Amino acid sequence: MHGGNGTGDLGLVLSTDAKPRLKWTLDLHERFIEAVNQLGGADKATPKTVLKLMGIPGLTLYHLKSHLQVTCYFNE
Template identity: 75%
Template sequence: MNSTHDRQICVQGDTGLVLTTDPKPRLRWTAELHERFVDAVTQLGGPDKATPKTIMKVMGVKGLTLYHLKSHLQKFRLGKQPHKDLNDQAVRDASALEFQRDGAATSRIMGHHFNEHINIHHTEGLRTQMEVRRRLNEQLEAHYIYVLWKKVQKHLQMRIDAQGKYMETILDKACRTLAGENVNSQDTRNWSCSRTSSLGR
């Protein structure tokens, strides 16, 4: 028996069989030993046809017991052999890592597209807001001009009316003055009345 790294593990001969030094020695299934086991099971027609006795004969490893083979065959049939577990775990870890990478890449792409989408909507919103503001300013300006024009027109009309009344009063006074000087003259009155009525038209 040669001792390996650990005093609790012993290797028997050239077979690669590794046993612990416990009171009940347990077999450590190395990659090489498991490979020989798989070859034997394959030669015997698969895990369902192979038996621990036939596997022991085909493998020809000294120190291997039916108990070791029975236990390992059961695990192998259930798909729980240690090497498969390690490989499955490695595959799961690799898949998880790839999923994380894909997720991160997808998140970056989605984030980029989302930001572009937000920017487009933001730009369109600003453009629409500016257009609405421009139209509102135009309407307010037009309304302001209209209101101002109406005020100016009303003011001018008031000035025209006041001027007309003022002129009417002046003419009326002038007519009365002329009428007072020529009391006897009937023509002056007629002239004054006709003149006043023509200004009122």
């Protein structure tokens, strides 16, 4: 872990800000991309299905919705 609250093998890392935010590590992002690709790409993947497929304790729909938007933005 990197100084945050972690769960699972990937160790979710939360910032120490007043409002903790999830820090997307390379391993976590790669797992996210794998799940999205398995579901047919960003156009077909939904946050709920990605969450189920990733199966990482502590990861929420809020985290995935935000990351899916950022990932789609940078892929344009």
